[in-house]
Amino acid sequence: MTRARRRRLIRTRRTATGLALVGAISFLAGMTDATGLLLTGDFVSFMTGNTTRAALALSQGNLYHAAVLISAIGAFVLGNAAGIVIAHVSERRIFVVLGCVGLVLALASLTTVQGLLLARFYMIVFAMGMVNAAVEHIEGLPIGLTYVTGALSRLGRGIGRWIIGDRHIEWTIQIVPWGGMVLGAIAGAVLTRQTGAHALWLVAIFAMALALAAMFIPRPLQRRFNQKPAPHHSAIARGK
Numbered sequence: 001m002t003r004a005r006r007r008r009l010i011r012t013r014r015t016a017t018g019l020a021l022v023g024a025i026s027f028l029a030g031m032t033d034a035t036g037l038l039l040t041g042d043f044v045s046f047m048t049g050n051t052t053r054a055a056l057a058l059s060q061g062n063l064y065h066a067a068v069l070i071s072a073i074g075a076f077v078l079g080n081a082a083g084i085v086i087a088h089v090s091e092r093r094i095f096v097v098l099g100c101v102g103l104v105l106a107l108a109s110l111t112t113v114q115g116l117l118l119a120r121f122y123m124i125v126f127a128m129g130m131v132n133a134a135v136e137h138i139e140g141l142p143i144g145l146t147y148v149t150g151a152l153s154r155l156g157r158g159i160g161r162w163i164i165g166d167r168h169i170e171w172t173i174q175i176v177p178w179g180g181m182v183l184g185a186i187a188g189a190v191l192t193r194q195t196g197a198h199a200l201w202l203v204a205i206f207a208m209a210l211a212l213a214a215m216f217i218p219r220p221l222q223r224r225f226n227q228k229p230a231p232h233h234s235a236i237a238r239g240k
Contacts (some may be wrong), residue, residue, distance in 0.1 A: 017217060021094070022135055023180040024141050024210055029146040030184025031191070032105070032128055033208065035199045038192045040121045042069060045128040045146035047076050050093020054180060068118065075122045086132045089158045094214040097134045102207035109200040124200075131207075134214075148178045 010059040029045055036044030043049045054069035083097055090096035111120040128146045135143055143151070151174040158171025191199040 010179065015173075018135065019176050021214070021217070022173075023176045024213075025098070025131060025134055026177040026180025026185070026211060027184035028101075028132060028147075028203070028207055029128060030181040030186075031147070031188035031203050032124060032184075033181075033186030034185040035192045035203055036121070036124045036128075038189065039200070040117070040124075040198060041120065042072065044072075044121070045076070047073050048147070049151060061104045068121075072122060072125045075125040076129040078173050079126040080132050081129075082126070083130035083133025086130070092215065094134050094217060095211050097130060098207055098214055100212035101131045101134075102204050102211055104130070105200060105204035105207055109197075109204055112197060127207075139207075141178060143173075145177060148181050151175075151177045 033043060033045045036042070043054070048070045050072055054066045054073070057063075057066035057069065075081070083084040083100075086100055087093040087097050104123055108120045108123040108127070111123065132145050135145060154171055155178075156176070158169075161171075162169070188199065188203065191202055195202070
């Protein structure tokens with residue numbers, strides 16, 4: 001086997017592993033978003049929708065709902081930040097991030113007291129922010145896990161470039177997070193309608209199962225799915 005062919009095989013395996021992981025995590029995100037929406041009436045990962053709904057609430061004078069949604073956006077941002085920090089300090093990045101997501105969702109599942117339902121909403125949103133740190137790119141191509149607007153935009157732009165003559169087809173991988181989100185949302189909606197708030201437990205268990213499955217992904221490969229922070233001296237050099 002030639003060196004070039006061996007490199008192609010390794011790249012293909014990395015890409016296949018990454019896409020399987022992205023599809024599974026997007027499925028988790030779809031389940032959680034559908035369950036959260038049915039239980040709370042608001043999105044737990046679609047912050048574009050929550051931004052628009054917060055603006056509408058403000059325009060209607062509904063300050064309470066606007067404050068709830070703006071706070072949810074803040075929780076989502078903090079979840080993303082926490083996920084990056086956890087991924088940075090962990091050897092088994094994907095396992096630890098998904099494990100933390102599962103723990104937060106399990107804690108949210110336990111929060112059933114009427115006075116704590118808003119806290120449950122924020123915990124679910126925080127978990128959905130955190131999960132984005134599990135996989136940030138596949139072979140240099142950016143991937144969104146809890147939202148598909150970016151994926152669909154990249155897909156559309158790829159189609160446009162193909163029409164005008166660019167025959168690269170890497171953009172086709174963007175269909176994976178969208179498909180995972182759709183299937184997960186269907187599963188989440190069915191589970192929630194059949195089991196009510198207990199569906200959150202099933203979502204948490206699925207997150208834990210994904211975390212355990214990620215243990216079988218070699219650590220060097222896990223690191224390839226996450227962006228590395230730029231060295232401080234490089235950032236200073238660029239500033240000059």
